[in-house]
Amino acid sequence: MTLNKSDPANQFEWLENTLNTSQQNKEKVYIIAHIPVGYLPFSQNTTAMREHYNEKLINIFRKYSNVIAGQFYGHTHKDSIMVVSDAKGSPINSAFVAPAVTPVKGTLQKQTNNPGIRLFQYDPHDYKLLDILQYYLNLTDANLKGESNWKLEYILTKTYNIEDLQPSSLYELAKEFATPDSEKFVKYYNYYYVSYNSSVICSEKCKAFQICAIMNLDQNSYVACLKHYYIKSNL
Numbered sequence: 001m002t003l004n005k006s007d008p009a010n011q012f013e014w015l016e017n018t019l020n021t022s023q024q025n026k027e028k029v030y031i032i033a034h035i036p037v038g039y040l041p042f043s044q045n046t047t048a049m050r051e052h053y054n055e056k057l058i059n060i061f062r063k064y065s066n067v068i069a070g071q072f073y074g075h076t077h078k079d080s081i082m083v084v085s086d087a088k089g090s091p092i093n094s095a096f097v098a099p100a101v102t103p104v105k106g107t108l109q110k111q112t113n114n115p116g117i118r119l120f121q122y123d124p125h126d127y128k129l130l131d132i133l134q135y136y137l138n139l140t141d142a143n144l145k146g147e148s149n150w151k152l153e154y155i156l157t158k159t160y161n162i163e164d165l166q167p168s169s170l171y172e173l174a175k176e177f178a179t180p181d182s183e184k185f186v187k188y189y190n191y192y193y194v195s196y197n198s199s200v201i202c203s204e205k206c207k208a209f210q211i212c213a214i215m216n217l218d219q220n221s222y223v224a225c226l227k228h229y230y231i232k233s234n235l
Helices: 008-024 051-063 139-145 156-160 167-178 183-192 204-215 219-234
Strands: 029-032 068-073 080-085 091-097 116-122 129-137 150-155
Touching: 008 029, 008 051, 051 080, 051 091, 051 219, 068 116, 080 167, 080 204, 091 167, 129 156, 150 156, 150 183, 156 183, 167 183, 167 204, 183 204, 204 219
Parallel strands: 029 068, 068 091
Antiparallel strands: 080 091, 116 129, 129 150
């Protein structure tokens, strides 16, 4: 239904007009959507939406980054962070993919997840994102006992020892993830599946997909990232 359409249902026009109005009114907004912007962290060079729509969204988000206080998505059922950068590579927006209450796995996502729900903390004066309290249900245990027991999985700032959820904080965290044998990345990858199976190992290829999906949401920077972290030494 969207093939060869530049702006299905005039959604991009509506978004730009809305953000422009908020900018003129000196308002802050949150972007909340089902399909995430950027590249899927479990597959190479695959966006969740048509790639030209992704590029258009990135350009809009860059234009109005001073208006957007945070971005929230779903769709993958997994737990991910992303950082929107400007054309020069500087971090300008924080984005989060929340895990779902329903497990899922398939051809591309071979591992399933525990159910998860989360609580965001923010500053009500400027809408600055401060922290995430992530809760999860051990599905295996719940099925064995016939009862649910939701537990706190992590508090993001304490788990990764960062100040807040601002783009610069998340970008520096992602650079730590990218270092060899990063213990923080091991934690992140376990939380990606909502602590379903801590024995699952993320290979070099897997890690490259994850890191590049966090730090590079447009096509040019994503391709360059893969060449830097993986492709140049493995293909």
